[in-house]
Amino acid sequence: MTTSPQPSSDATRLVTPAMLVLWLVLATVPLWIARVGLYPYLGIEILIWSLYALAFNLVLGTAGLPSFGHGAYFGIGAYAFGLCQFNVVANLWVCLVAAFAVAGLAGALVALFISHRRGIYYAFMTIAFGQIFWTLAIKSHGITGGEDGLLKIARLPADFGVARFDLSDNVAFYYFVLVLFALAVVAMWRLTHSPYGRIVAAIKQSETRAAHLGYNVWLYKASIFTLSAAISGLAGGLFAMAQLAAFPDVMSLHQSGYVVMMTLVGGGLVSFWGPVVGVFVFLIARDVIGALTNAWMLYFGLLFIAIVLFRPEGIAGAVSAAFQKHSLIRRQGNSAMRLLFGGERWR
Amino acid sequence: MALIEAAGIHVRFGDRVVLESIDLAVPEGEFHGLMGPNGAGKTTFFNVLTGRVKPSRGSIRLDGRDVTGLSSHRIAAHGVARSFQIMTLFDEFSARENVTVGLPAFRARGFDMRHAAANDSGFARSAMEILATVGLADKADIRARDLSYGDRRALEIAVALAQGPRVLCLDEPTSGLGSDGVQRLAALVGRLKGKLTIVAIEHDMEFLFALADRISVIHWGQVVARGTPHELQQNEWVKRSNLGRFA
Numbered sequence A: 001m002t003t004s005p006q007p008s009s010d011a012t013r014l015v016t017p018a019m020l021v022l023w024l025v026l027a028t029v030p031l032w033i034a035r036v037g038l039y040p041y042l043g044i045e046i047l048i049w050s051l052y053a054l055a056f057n058l059v060l061g062t063a064g065l066p067s068f069g070h071g072a073y074f075g076i077g078a079y080a081f082g083l084c085q086f087n088v089v090a091n092l093w094v095c096l097v098a099a100f101a102v103a104g105l106a107g108a109l110v111a112l113f114i115s116h117r118r119g120i121y122y123a124f125m126t127i128a129f130g131q132i133f134w135t136l137a138i139k140s141h142g143i144t145g146g147e148d149g150l151l152k153i154a155r156l157p158a159d160f161g162v163a164r165f166d167l168s169d170n171v172a173f174y175y176f177v178l179v180l181f182a183l184a185v186v187a188m189w190r191l192t193h194s195p196y197g198r199i200v201a202a203i204k205q206s207e208t209r210a211a212h213l214g215y216n217v218w219l220y221k222a223s224i225f226t227l228s229a230a231i232s233g234l235a236g237g238l239f240a241m242a243q244l245a246a247f248p249d250v251m252s253l254h255q256s257g258y259v260v261m262m263t264l265v266g267g268g269l270v271s272f273w274g275p276v277v278g279v280f281v282f283l284i285a286r287d288v289i290g291a292l293t294n295a296w297m298l299y300f301g302l303l304f305i306a307i308v309l310f311r312p313e314g315i316a317g318a319v320s321a322a323f324q325k326h327s328l329i330r331r332q333g334n335s336a337m338r339l340l341f342g343g344e345r346w347r
Numbered sequence B: 001m002a003l004i005e006a007a008g009i010h011v012r013f014g015d016r017v018v019l020e021s022i023d024l025a026v027p028e029g030e031f032h033g034l035m036g037p038n039g040a041g042k043t044t045f046f047n048v049l050t051g052r053v054k055p056s057r058g059s060i061r062l063d064g065r066d067v068t069g070l071s072s073h074r075i076a077a078h079g080v081a082r083s084f085q086i087m088t089l090f091d092e093f094s095a096r097e098n099v100t101v102g103l104p105a106f107r108a109r110g111f112d113m114r115h116a117a118a119n120d121s122g123f124a125r126s127a128m129e130i131l132a133t134v135g136l137a138d139k140a141d142i143r144a145r146d147l148s149y150g151d152r153r154a155l156e157i158a159v160a161l162a163q164g165p166r167v168l169c170l171d172e173p174t175s176g177l178g179s180d181g182v183q184r185l186a187a188l189v190g191r192l193k194g195k196l197t198i199v200a201i202e203h204d205m206e207f208l209f210a211l212a213d214r215i216s217v218i219h220w221g222q223v224v225a226r227g228t229p230h231e232l233q234q235n236e237w238v239k240r241s242n243l244g245r246f247a
């Protein structure tokens, strides 16, 4: 008989040992990244995509809702950051809040239409809405710059009143993103282990039971989607700063697919850290394999297929399964199929 | 006055009428049994009582208040709990966490995103008390999916009890249990009897005739017979279908 892990004390912590180790390692990245043949900008990309993938996994992993159009919210955050800077006020904090809020608003709007669904219908509707936003971004040339992108976005300085930091240098910007990333990780860790997060996880397992226990299932699904979209938008705002521009292609279906791949490859369905693992593997593979062959995406695609077929729990799941002898994590991994094809009928 | 009262419940799926017209009034504290052949519409009737299916005609009153057409989470919040014929648990959660999610105090904190759920010893204590009443105290940390069939049946009821309900609807609680399991369950339900209002669908006549205050027989979408177990033995319909032989 398998017993579930004791509610680990990590669940009750604000900051876990794993977080500390990760942050410390990440804090040293600018010191050695150039020496291993990579470049500081890659570090920025990894942090931003990790934030995005963790936000995305609130929907995919925690809530079990297959969203395949999440790039829309990342992109909306990027545009909101730029447009706020040009048209409202060129203040870093205001523009980041705008990225968060506008993407959250777009997420809430979509959530209104999709939260009564699940499984494949849910997936299709997220794709449809993602395509709508992507098309809007391309067609609204006057606002977004269309396919040319919204250019000349500035890395606004981080003004703390007493001190003011210039972020135009990649290393300074890296540390700025790292601080935001660390704060967001604490918030999302808390969220997943809060009563709210546990209820969302319960709804993933049985909407029926949760509803008959008095939970407004629709509201939970809509709110977690909205939150996830908002944090994705924040990541998008940072991405606009990183790129000094916002482009529509992050909103496209295939870029939306990247975050799904990263999350699944990393093991987001079984582990909080899965998405981060996936982002590391994906972006480093892109740069390392990509330097050798143009067909790097082919190899990554094959890795993705292999993992979904043989190790649906992803890298993080495989690693922890190797540590823990019993197979419960493996079995949980099969939820990859279950959440695609609808929750309760597939158990 | 009846605590829960259904009047003229009519349900159709497409052009198939499943419930013709069901009336049922259960006074507070009564144990009311429902029986009838497979496909008679018993589960559908529960689905109407608990807001899962909206009746095309008829009304449901809870403590005099019209709750017809309310969604299931609203009806649950009004104190109607149910167990499921096909077990419906949070399979990846431990037994304790299954029960915790059922607690109204937990639901009240449902949008708390800032505190760790596992930090609240109050929830854990309430959950353990409820697990103890169904005999699962020593299995609190076992994942629901890893429990034995009988224990999962018990957990079904524990989760419903966690709601602190006024009305408990049990859909074939003995289904799939061996005779030991049925006895254990009969003892549990016997202890609950009188403390809350219970409506139980059951095919196990021995179980039902021993525990129920009154029984309604549902057939062809209607109540074809109703009475105390003793009265039902005299009933023509029950005699003909040989349902009363255990009483």
Ligand SMILES: Nc1ncnc2c1ncn2[C@@H]1O[C@H](COP(=O)(O)OP(=O)(O)OP(=O)(O)O)[C@@H](O)[C@H]1O
Pocket (backbone or CB within 6 Å): B013, B018, B036, B037, B038, B039, B040, B041, B042, B043, B044, B045, B085
């Ligand atoms: N959502 C639905 N859509 C269409 N038909 C349904 C639906 N739910 C139930 N039915 C049909 O209604 C009839 C009654 O089903 P119900 O489950 O209520 O019967 P029951 O009395 O609980 O039977 P059993 O003793 O086998 O559990 C069945 O023929 C079933 O196929």
Ligand SMILES: [Mg+2]
Pocket (backbone or CB within 6 Å): B042, B043, B044, B085, B171
């Ligand atoms: Mg039934």
